[in-house]
Amino acid sequence: MTGPELPPGSGRRLTRAFFARPPEVVARDLLGRVVVSGSGPTTVAVRLTEVEAYAGADDPASHAFRGSTARNAVMFGPAGHLYLYFVYGMHWCANVVTGPVGEASAVLLRGGEVLTGSDLAALRRPGVRRTADLARGPAGLATVLGWGPATNGHDLVTGEEQLRAGRRVADDALSTGPRVGVSVAAQVPWRFWVTGAPGVSAYRAAVRRPRRTGSSSMGD
DNA sequence: CCGCCGATCCTCT
DNA sequence: GAGGATCGGCGGG
Numbered sequence: 664m665t666g667p668e669l670p671p672g673s674g675r676r677l678t679r680a681f682f683a684r685p686p687e688v689v690a691r692d693l694l695g696r697v698v699v700s701g702s703g704p705t706t707v708a709v710r711l712t713e714v715e716a717y718a719g720a721d722d723p724a725s726h727a728f729r730g731s732t733a734r735n736a737v738m739f740g741p742a743g744h745l746y747l748y749f750v751y752g753m754h755w756c757a758n759v760v761t762g763p764v765g766e767a768s769a770v771l772l773r774g775g776e777v778l779t780g781s782d783l784a785a786l787r788r789p790g791v792r793r794t795a796d797l798a799r800g801p802a803g804l805a806t807v808l809g810w811g812p813a814t815n816g817h818d819l820v821t822g823e824e825q826l827r828a829g830r831r832v833a834d835d836a837l838s839t840g841p842r843v844g845v846s847v848a849a850q851v852p853w854r855f856w857v858t859g860a861p862g863v864s865a866y867r868a869a870v871r872r873p874r875r876t877g878s879s880s881m882g883d
Numbered sequence: 884c885c886g887c888c889g890a891t892c893c894t895c896t
Numbered sequence: 897g898a899g900g901a902t903c904g905g906c907g908g909g
Contacts, residue, residue, distance in 0.1 A: 715901070724901070734894065752891030754902050771901055790904080802902055844901055864902095865885095871899075872888075 667706040670778040673697045674828030679820050682742035686716035686761040686768035691855050693759070693770060695832035697778065699825040700808040707780035707808055709798050710829060711772060712860035715842050716853040717758070719767035724845040727767035737816045738767040745824065747805070747815040754802035755811045759819065759826070773801045773843070773854070774862035795861035804862070832857050844869050 677696065682689055691714075698709045717725040719738070726735045726748065737746040738760055746758040746769055758769040775798040777784045784797045784807040791797055798804045805811070810824075819826045838858045841849050846869035856863045 717901075726901075729895080732895075748901080749893060750900060751902050752893070752900090756901065758901085773901085800902065842901070846900085867902085869900090870887095 667704065667708075667779045667783075669699060669706070669827070670697065670708050672830065673699070673708065673778075674830075676820070677743075677826045677828060679741070679743050682759060682761050682820070683763060684761065686718055686770055687853050689759070689761045690714045690716035690770045690853065691837070692831065693772075693826075694837055694855055694857050695830050697827040697829040698772065698775065698804075698808060699779075699827060700810065700823075701780070701783075702823060705780070705783065705809070707784055708778045709775035709804065709807065709862075710778050711775045712862040713774035713854070713856040713864060715771040715773055715855070716761075717769050717771065717842075719762070722768075722851075723847040724842060724849070724851070725767070725769070727769075731767070735767065738769055739765055740816075741818075743818060743820040743826075745810070745814055745817045745819060747810060747812060749812070750802075755805045756801035757805045757808070757810050757814070771801055772804055774799050774856070774864055775804055776861040777807060797862075799862045800864045840866065843867050846871065 693711050693714050696711050700707050719727045727738045731739050742760050744760045757772050760769050762768040777797050798807045817824050839852045840854050842854045
């Protein structure tokens with residue numbers, strides 16, 4: 664009768680102060696925490712197992728590196744808000760804004776383990792066979808949660824979408840390494856993941872492949 | 884398991 | 897006009 668509920672032990676909601684710290688500190692501390700979207704029968708809860716930190720103006724790999732634009736405006740606002748961006752013409756990915764207002768640092772939510780609402784999660788991810796893969800990768804995680812353009816700017820501290828305390832991961836249970844898919848500052852080890860956990864994606868270095876030559880002026 | 888590759892369109896230069 | 901904080905299918909070892 665009742666829909667899915669919050670998993671036992673999901674704990675208190677994380678506070679503004681939690682997010683208002685440096686991105687690499689927040690990132691590491693987010694592992695094992697629980698993202699919740701929806702309510703009642705539409706509840707989906709995911710335990711975070713992979714995240715990535717991005718600094719603001721000092722980080723060439725950050726979307727905020729070249730200053731404020733229409734797309735990244737949320738990054739320059741208060742910590743604890745969601746920054747959703749559209750990439751490769753088809754995927755939405757979710758960040759949590761960190762640090763003080765104006766710094767524009769953030770943490771990309773890269774993967775997790777579905778704790779609640781796996782039926783709905785599977786509906787949102789047709790074609791995914793293994794339950795452990797439902798929230799694997801930043802686009803998959805956002806999709807499972809039902810997040811998209813309408814979610815951009817949402818406040819995790821006061822809104823319906825939430826981040827709950829869950830259980831912090833011990834130092835000896837996590838790994839760190841270079842960030843996935845970035846073509847600059849790739850050596851910065853700001854990717855954090857729970858070693859061997861579901862939802863952790865394989866490392867992929869950024870690759871620039873030659874684009875098909877335009878066929879506009881030549882006969883087809 | 885691993886690596887290559889296309890899809891697809893928004894964003895900023 | 898180029899390139900992107902990706903994904904999943906396919907083919908080879």
